[in-house]
Amino acid sequence: MITWRKSSHSDETGGACVELATFHGAVGIRDSKAPDTPHLVLTPQAFAALLTQAKRDELPH
Structure with a gap:
């Protein structure tokens, strides 16, 4: 069984x-x-790269 958790930044x-x-x-x-x-x-x-880009506001909007 997979346990999902809500992101602390949600x-x-x-x-x-x-x-x-x-x-x-x-x-x-x-x-x-x-x-x-x-x-x-x-x-x-x-996933680590995605988080890094999100923290730098480098993701497309």
Whole structure:
């Protein structure tokens, strides 16, 4: 069983909520409002790179 946890940076007002899970050497990312829809799966290295880009505000808007 995969255990998803809400990101500590998610919007507490019920808006933008992201959940994360680790499994089989990967990191899963999903929308907490739509948990049964497909989710994104990244390697730990790709997830770390995504976080770095997000912290630097380098992601497309």
